[in-house]
Amino acid sequence: MAMRPEIRVQREDFDVTEEVRRMTNARTDVGAVVTFCGLCRDDGGSLSALELEHYPGMAEAQMRRIAEEAGERWLLSGLTAVHRFGLIRPGENIVLVVAASMHRQAAFDGANFMMDYLKTSAPFWKKEHLLSGASGSWVEAKDTDDAALRRWRGSAAD
Amino acid sequence: MKTKLVYFAWVRERIGRSDEEIEVPDGVVTVGELLNHLKARGEEYEAALQYPEAIRVAIDHEHVGHGEPLGTPREIALFPPMTGG
Known part of the structure; x- marks a missing residue:
């Protein structure tokens, strides 16, 4: 049975533990789960928030295309990608990828691939809002x- | 051909609207030709499309290169390079 990715684009936060539980619940064939969490970072102490804009419809479609390509390249038992939009403060979550497999290498690679393509081909844009009000x-x-994409080239997802 | 255009991020800000419907002239066949056609529509378009090579285009939610034909799409999106994740 083909792996069915869980793809969500949402304003609200996500719960990493809950997403992992959802993926491994009632299964005994998963040997490895890799999670990646991307957070809003403030380098210079001047950032009030990032505003995440997205292209509704295409964002989900593109994330699904990337996830399905990952599922063709590696034997994954599950792949979840959740991306937030709206105003996100420093320290808050932006993106989550959870990849599960029988063995660790496929889970690591699947999560890595998902993030590399998500960053460069999923239609999201970040705008800075500064503490100064500007x-x-x-x-x-x-x-x-x-x-980072070049290492995956050969049969690309883009 | 009437076509719906949607804009995102600084392309949207510079053009000053998030979407519109325009009449695409018969001579405009490729994505690149559409960008050139739009650029001539006024100074806000000129500002948004000053460097057409930087503009990414999606037709009906799929990325396309500038050499691709427009076909008969429901929706064409113009946006800057993506910065999610």
Whole structure:
């Protein structure tokens, strides 16, 4: 049976423990669960919040395409990706990926692949809001994120 | 052809609206030609599309390159490089 990814785009926070439980509940064939949690980070002490904008419909569709590609590359028993939108304060959660498999390598790789493609091909954008009250700038895409994709190239998801 | 356009992030801010319906002229066949056509619609479009190579385009929720034909889409989205995660 093909793995069915759990994909959600939501304003509210998520509970990592609950998402892991949901994935492993009533199963005895899962030997490895890798979770990745991306948080809102304030580098210089000037950030009030990040505003996460997304393209409703395409965001979910693109995350699902990436997750299905991961499921074709690795033997995953489950893959969950949750991305938040709206105003997110420093220290709060932005994104969660949970990958489960029989063995650790597939779970690590699946989670890594999901995040690399999510960052560069899922339609989300971050805008900074500063403590000074000023609306800061849009976060710029990083070359290092594109470089991270190259290791997966061959049969790409994009 | 009447087509719905949607804009996100700084493309939306510079154009000054999040969506609109426009008439695409017959001579505009590819994604790149559409960007050039839009750029000539006024200074807010010029500001948003000044560097067309930086603009990402999706047709009916799928990424497309600038050389791709437009076809007969329900919705075309223009946005900057993505910064989620």
